[in-house]
Amino acid sequence: MDSNLSESQPVLIADIGGTNIRLASARRGGGISDVAVRRCADFPDLANAVTAYLETLPAGTRPRRGAFAVACPVAGDEVRLTNLDWRFSIAGLRRELAFQQLDVINDFAAIALAVPHLGADGCRQVGGGAPVADAPVGIIGPGTGLGVTGLIRTDAGPVALETEGGHVTLPAMDGEEAKIIEVLRQRFGHVSAERALSGPGLVNLHQALDVIAGREPGTPTPDEITAGALADPGSAHGHTVETFCRLLGTVASDLALSLGARGGVYVAGGVVGKLGPAFDRSDFRARFADKGRFSGYLAAIPTFVVTDDMPALRGLAETFA
Numbered sequence: 001m002d003s004n005l006s007e008s009q010p011v012l013i014a015d016i017g018g019t020n021i022r023l024a025s026a027r028r029g030g031g032i033s034d035v036a037v038r039r040c041a042d043f044p045d046l047a048n049a050v051t052a053y054l055e056t057l058p059a060g061t062r063p064r065r066g067a068f069a070v071a072c073p074v075a076g077d078e079v080r081l082t083n084l085d086w087r088f089s090i091a092g093l094r095r096e097l098a099f100q101q102l103d104v105i106n107d108f109a110a111i112a113l114a115v116p117h118l119g120a121d122g123c124r125q126v127g128g129g130a131p132v133a134d135a136p137v138g139i140i141g142p143g144t145g146l147g148v149t150g151l152i153r154t155d156a157g158p159v160a161l162e163t164e165g166g167h168v169t170l171p172a173m174d175g176e177e178a179k180i181i182e183v184l185r186q187r188f189g190h191v192s193a194e195r196a197l198s199g200p201g202l203v204n205l206h207q208a209l210d211v212i213a214g215r216e217p218g219t220p221t222p223d224e225i226t227a228g229a230l231a232d233p234g235s236a237h238g239h240t241v242e243t244f245c246r247l248l249g250t251v252a253s254d255l256a257l258s259l260g261a262r263g264g265v266y267v268a269g270g271v272v273g274k275l276g277p278a279f280d281r282s283d284f285r286a287r288f289a290d291k292g293r294f295s296g297y298l299a300a301i302p303t304f305v306v307t308d309d310m311p312a313l314r315g316l317a318e319t320f321a
Contacts (some may be wrong), residue, residue, distance in 0.1 A: 011321045012054070012063040012099075015107060015312035017071045018047065018083030018144030019199075022310055023053045025063060026317035035310065044230070046088050047096050054097070066094070066102040067320035069110035069312045071145060073164055079104060083144045093167040103320055106311050108147035109160035111268050112139050114308070114315035115151055116158060122308035123266060127285035129302035131264045138261035140165075140252050141269030141306075142201065142244075150259045160315075165255065168192040173250055173287070176212070183208040193251045197244065199271055202226070205247075226274045233278070241275065242282055248272075249287030253298050257291070259299060268306040276300035279305065 013032070015022040019039070024035040036053055043049040054062055072082040080087040094102040114122075115137055131137075137151040148165030151158050170193045172178040184191045184204060196205050199222040206225055207217035215237075220228070220237070228237030250268070257263050265288075272279050289299040308314060 009065065010061060010063045011317070012050070012066040013316040013320070014050065014066070014068045015070060015110065015310065016040070016081065016084075016086075017107065018081065021046075021049050022313055023050065024310075024313050024317075025057065026067075026313075026321040027059070028321045032310070032313055032317050035313070040084055040086070046086050047093060050097060050239055064098075064100050065320070066097065066099050067108040067316045068102070068104045069316055070104060071107045071147070073105050073183070074162060093115040105316075106147075106159070106162040108139055108141060108268075109162045110312040110315035111141065111147070111161035111266075111306070112137070112149045112315065112318075113158065114311040115139065115266055117314060117318050118306065118308055118311070122314075123304040123306050124280075125282050126267075126303050126305055127288070129264075129300050131261040131302055135262035136259045137263040138252070138255040138265040139249070140255055140265065140267055142197045142199070142271040143183075143269040144199055146192075146197045146201070147269065148185050149253060149306050150255075150261065151263070153263075166197075167192040168251070168254070169174050169193070170180070170196055170247065171250055171254070173246070173290070177243070177247065179212050180208045181206065183211050192311070193247075194213060197248050200265040202240060202244060202271065204206065204242055206237070209236065209240055209243065222271065223274070226271070227232075230275070230278055241278075244271075245275075245279060245282035245284040246287045249284040249290075252303065253288045253291055256288075256301050257294065257296060264304055265303045266304045266306050268311060272305060273307070 010025045013026050022037050024032045026032050075089050090104050118278045134153045141147040146166030150161040170191045181191050202222045202225045210217040225237045229241035289295050
């Protein structure tokens with residue numbers, strides 16, 4: 001921290017996704033306040049979105065520090081959002097906003113940093129298993145894209161991994177899934193997990209299933225698919241969502257095996273949040289543990305749905321305020 005900055009001063013925290021930007025003010029020991037959610041499409045760039053928020057704060061409370069979580073890799077000064085046409089220089093944005101300090105990390109790294117602070121009211125368990133103390137934790141979240149990260153415990157405290165695991169190759173566990181991947185391969189070339197496990201991925205899945213069934217591909221929105229599935233689980237929308245949950249279970253279990261995430265796997269993101277208890281009744285958990293010789297290993301790992309509505313902001317506040 002800059003030596004000229006007091007820990008009691010507010011920090012502007014922001015979670016910048018492909019669809020929405022969430023902003024708030026945070027103080028050490030004082031929690032999060034002045035939360036605002038804005039559509040990214042309403043602003044030409046990040047600087048305008050942040051400036052508009054700062055202008056709403058009471059006089060004399062403007063932060064001099066910022067901590068931002070962005071839905072893209074952070075490697076150096078130049079940042080380019082993956083699913084949004086925004087890019088910025090960290091140093092340039094700090095000067096434009098008149099901040100003395102600006103930290104920028106990956107959005108799912110911020111969510112990972114929130115996991116130790118969620119508590120029972122910030123998540124719910126799906127299925128069995130129990131966390132192993134101090135073991136790695138996995139976090140996966142379908143939203144506008146697919147966020148993937150891990151949390152490793154060290155003597156110096158928890159360390160969040162900044163990964164692009166949402167772009168691993170999507171696997172198939174049965175014949176229908178193999179057909180889905182082939183349809184998507186003809187369209188996209190490489191079929192990453194994000195192509196199916198995200199808001200746009202729900203639409204991709206629905207259209208691929210239409211092709212396989214010999215139907216003209218429809219153009220529903222992600223919200224229409226989830227609403228249709230909740231209203232009629234036996235409908236085409238219901239089939240899409242159940243396929244989504246199975247595929248998510250497979251990718252989440254791959255993450256658990258790769259990290260040795262015996263501390264648990266947490267599912268975040270807006271898509272699963274919209275499904276509510278229907279997600280708990282899906283085949284997600286059964287597919288998560290369906291790994292042949294390692295099924296017992298995975299059955300012992302608990303899975304949780306993050307129900308906190310602003311986990312990235314919470315992670316930023318806990319880390320940078």
